[in-house]
Amino acid sequence: MSSLFIADLHLDDSRPQITSLFEQYLAGDDVRGADALYILGDLVEAWIGDDDDAELPRRTARATRAVRDAGVPVYFMAGNRDFLLGDAFAERAGLTLLEDGTVHDLYGTPTLLMHGDVLCTDDVTYQAVRRNVRTPEWKAQVLAMPLDARRALAAQARKDSRAHTGATQETIMDVNAQAVAQAMRKAGVGRLIHGHTHRPAIHRFDLDGQTAERIVLGDWYEQGSVLRIAPGTLQLSVLRD
Incomplete structure (x- = not known):
């Protein structure tokens, strides 16, 4: 009995070994025997x-659909790279879409689930871009473009993102402690799971006189990273092909 959490796979043709690792993991006993798989x-x-x-x-759709067809729910929450993913792909891929900031009860512990980028409030440049591209008008305009034009736009966006990351202090791009506390208070929880920052760790801290927990998922650029939660236990582990 366990629930599995992954994020920030950044699957791309330039890293075929990671796509293969993803497919192998989803086809394995760890996932097929789980209560649920969450992709944040x-x-x-x-x-x-x-x-x-x-x-x-x-x-990607074949891999996730096979998990769902095996009886394991696959939950998906959009990140900053795949926020255009919609109902049509979710249906093909067997995904249940989650809103950012959803609370799920995990074996008796209400847990706030987020991608994590909205918590990086010190990065004001990124947050301004995020607000713009998440509007229905921007999405509709982009999705009306031909595929080749969208591919070119995505390539430019990746280039701009790398430039911004290279020119911005790491501390600015990390989550803001006050934003974390505010989100957890609003949700009424003592546990938060998120990705985005690529800094896998389990942080325990005081929140209004109680011990709270923030779990950060790792990325899949060079290896896999999985959080496994079972009744009374949790474990961050690394996967290698």
Whole structure:
């Protein structure tokens, strides 16, 4: 009995070994015997729309759909790279979509689930961009573009993101402690799980006189990272191909 959490896989044709690792893991006993699999954003390096006819989205959909067909629910929460993922792909891939900031009860512990980028409030440049691209108008405009134009836009966005990351202090791009506390208070929880920052760790801290817990999921750039939660236990582990 366990629930599994992954995030920030950033699946991309430039890292075929990671896509293979993802497929192998989802086909294995760890996932097929789980109570649920949660993917908390940035499943792919860039999502240009549910109508993308490339092979990678098809492979991804086959892998997650097989998990769902085996009787394991697969929950998906959009990240900053795949927020254009919609109902059509979710249906093909067997995904149950979650809103950022959803609370799920995990074996008796209400737990706040987030991608994590909204908590990085010190990065005001990123937050301004985020607000702009999440509007229905921006999404509709982009999704109306031809696929080739969207691919070019995604490539430019990745280039801009790398430039911003290289020019910004790491502390600014990390979560803000006050934003974390505010989100947990609003949700009424003592545990938060998120990704985005690529800094896997389990942080325990005081929240209004009680011990709280923030669990950060690792990325999948060079290896896999999985959080396993079972009644009374949790473990962050590394996967290698």
